[in-house]
Amino acid sequence: MPSYAPAALKAVLGPTNTGKTHLAIERMCGHSSGLMGFPLRLLAREVYERVVRIKGADQVALLTGEERIAPPGARYVLATAEAMPVRGGFGAFSDFAFVAVDEIQLAADPERGHIFTDRMLNARGREETMLLGSASMAPLVRSLLPKAEIVSRPRFSMLRYGGPQKLSRLPRRCAVVAFSVEEVYRVAELLRRHRGGAAIVMGALSPATRNAQVAMFEAGEVDYLVATDAIGMGLNLNVDHVAFASLRKFDGRRTRRLTVAEMAQIAGRAGRHQRDGTFGDVGAADGEPAFSAEEIERIEEHRFDPVEQIFWREADLPMDDVDTLIEALMERPARPGLRAAPESIDLAVLQYLADL
Template identity: 30%
Template sequence: MKHIRNSSDKSALDKLLVEASEQKDASTTNANHSKKRRHKKKKKTGTPEQIQEKERFGKAVSYIERMDPSDVIMKDEELLEALTLELETYFKTQKVTYFKSEAPVNSDNYSVFLDQLEKKSMSILLNRHLRNALYNKMEDKIIESSEAVKAYIDSCTTPKQTLRIRKLIKARVYNRVMDPCYNLISSPYSVKDIRNFLWYNPRYHDFEEAKREEESAAELLTANILKEIPDYYPDLYPAARRMKRHFILHIGPTNSGKTYDSIQALERAAVGIYLGPLRLLAHEVYEKLTADGVPCRMKTGEEDIAPEVRDHQASTIEMLDSVKHYNVAVIDEIQMIADRQRGRMWTAAILGVCADEVHLCGAPEGKDIAIKLIEDCGDTYEVITHERATELVVEKEHFSFPDDVQSKDALIVFSKRNVLACAAELQGIGISCSIIYGALPYDVRKEEVRKFTDGETSVVVATDAIGMGMNLPIRRVVFLESEKFDGMTKRPLRTEEILQIGGRAGRRGLYDIGYVNAEFRKNLIRNAFKSAPDPIEKVALPFPESLLGLDGSLSDIFTRWGAIQQSNDAFNQTDLSVEIKLCRFLEQKTDDKELIYKFITMPFDEDNITLFSIWEEMADCEIEHEIFDYRRFIPEISMTSYSAEDLSFLEENYQVCDLLCYYLNRFGLPEEYEEVSEARSEIAVKIMEVLSKQELIKRKCRSCGKQIKWNSPYNICSECYEKHMRTPFYGGW
């Protein structure tokens, strides 16, 4: 048609278009008439029986859609009674589908099931099989409640015909009524009732019977423990109760001279002992007494220096002999009595030390609880309040690291990684550092303290280990971090922690004023010095070794002992989780409770695979009465020099030697002790050499190697992070 050129051709085209349009309209009209005819024909089809069935179905559907299933089911007492009986029958006869069908029931998963039942009640039992068993009775009730529904169901000749109406009932009833109904019928039953039902179930009878026997044994063990513990707890230490002791409490903040005065009394005594929290502090007292002409023995779990000396001893708190008589005893840092791991040792020392005169040194928050224990013992006491010798000032000026670092600063962070990274950054700009953190061998810590004291290093970078009685010539304490990880969570510093650490500034005799500053959250630090920490109200109790003679495994005894403390508001619960874990491990090898107790009280990092494997071999040899080949584990230290990258390797080897020394001391092999002690000293020298080089490794980006800031929370620089985030793998562009 595109070739048509004149008007006549154009009119012919118009005519063709009109004819095509009329044909289309006619076909559409015919199609519509055909549809109407078919529709009318369809409406007219169907037998009278089919039409009647549709009417019955419509009435049934109408009832189901109008009814309230809660009224039909929840108010029918007879039905609820039947459902309750169904529930009891299920527990007594059916398999609880908490357990996977392919997994057999055993004592372990049954115990887990009971724990879940205790925590979540019976909601964990509302599973598919139990729901179906209850729903079947509910469905029957809905059908019987309506003549229309019942008539339709009765008229159906095949199950497939009833399926439509049953699906509709389930949609209306199942989700709306099942949970409320189950809660209603199960609410009268306690966990004990459910266990009584399960006792009749052949699938769980044996496990339930064993569980009941286990619980009876636990109750008996608890009763025996309570019998062994006197109503008057100090009576656990009869030797101390036969004495009339006098306590002198030296109470004051850091840098107030309280420990100095007590050491003077120790030196004047004929027989005396110092008990502190750290080997380093015990070593300081040992050196002071020796330098002052008083022969002294130093005894810790890992070493025994000058064992021939009998009159004076400097030790960590765990080394107290509660039978030996002393003229004077000094117990340092008594505020640690509230510590969940070691606090019980301070409680035992105050209650059980056999000394005519006992000096307690500590922060003010420990005074009231110490006095309460002394009064419980019936002993006399006096309180000497020590005032801080130098003024302490929180600086107003902002601190920026590393620009504002000054000589004789103590920079405080709260992890080994940050200590090393911070010190490395300072060394990079020419500032020499001493470093102190908990995992550092105490010989090395002593050397780092000496270098700072003698001026060989300008500043000290340390964790809160610096706050535990260490005397350093610090002019200013700077908190580079205001939060610490306490083993469970990262939290802000407490008031007592800030005061203990910040109080190290302005050493007596060197400075008239001590200064404190912080790079972040200075208000937290400032407010701590305007307030006082809350007094300690509870103490952790030591584990009575007399309980080792009770029937039952040591892990069960520890567990019941912990539960007794937890239920008593007067005591802090001692954290015995590590001891219980180690107990259960050794109980697979032996039932000798005294031997197990010796091994679980060895101080070592149980999470370190190397140390744990050595500890296990030691235990195996003692259990099998074999000789432990300790020489096989003495580290071989190369004569070549080590770098900062080897610090962790050297520290772990030092810990290995510590564990070997502790074993040789505890199991009476002093002749072999010297060999291991020499190896340990060599490792300490190597660590000192590494630190003396002042060449710690700065933190670098793991991707590009570029230096990153010491306190960066990530091991990658911001540029590399952005680059990686742009890649398709990370959803970038």
């Protein structure tokens, strides 16, 4: 395998709400061109709107699975990780002075991890590259990218456990996090009955509807927001308290309890730069115990187990014939710290069609 680390490479690591994404936006806007990859369409759209205000709509593109805004002269591209034009696709979007990849700890996700691993190892800017994510990625960054400079971002506000509370007694400027569409709507309806209203934010909504819901909360028209765990991925919301409706989620394969790192990613959205935040729960309907004392302590102190392995799949795929393509998709990684991605639907379908 090739050597992955160029000289102008920084890994900016730290807890949520430490300004990592804001720093990358500032750095990108100081370059002649730039590309940033995000884990969520909603986050890519939010940053797109921020950069448009700085550079103008004719200079900025948005590439996601549901939206494509690509002015001919665009020099700054905001995209989901999957849509990042890192190998010459999308016309001129193949060469950038600055490149950033957000939430690189998602490289440890079985379903999407290989995408983030590829971007982390291969997406590079001509002049500067930034990898943004959790401090739990530091050991792997040092191992896989030994020439990368690691920059630690401390959190300047406190995050404290506020205990369990009934929905009817939640404080204002609160986000309630649920892990299914049904639960989001159920909680939102209860908040409307007891507290007068709630905004809803989740990926299933159209971009226009999501933006309108966020604007309603940010303007103070409602004091409560009900969201999926998408809120943990850097959405810029003015939230003082985060309440968990459940501590279990379906991860695409099974329903499981959140890891401490996942809890902290979500809880950490409470508070702002120097304003403290709190987190708690509203009593899970599934009977799952609330936070343990150890979980609370680790979340408050930002102590998480280091990520030891991330998922990898060959990304530079040969298209000469089907057999060669399948062989490349089944290749095993040779470097420590990289783990073969689980067999995906695209590979299974390709193998099935090849056998017909």
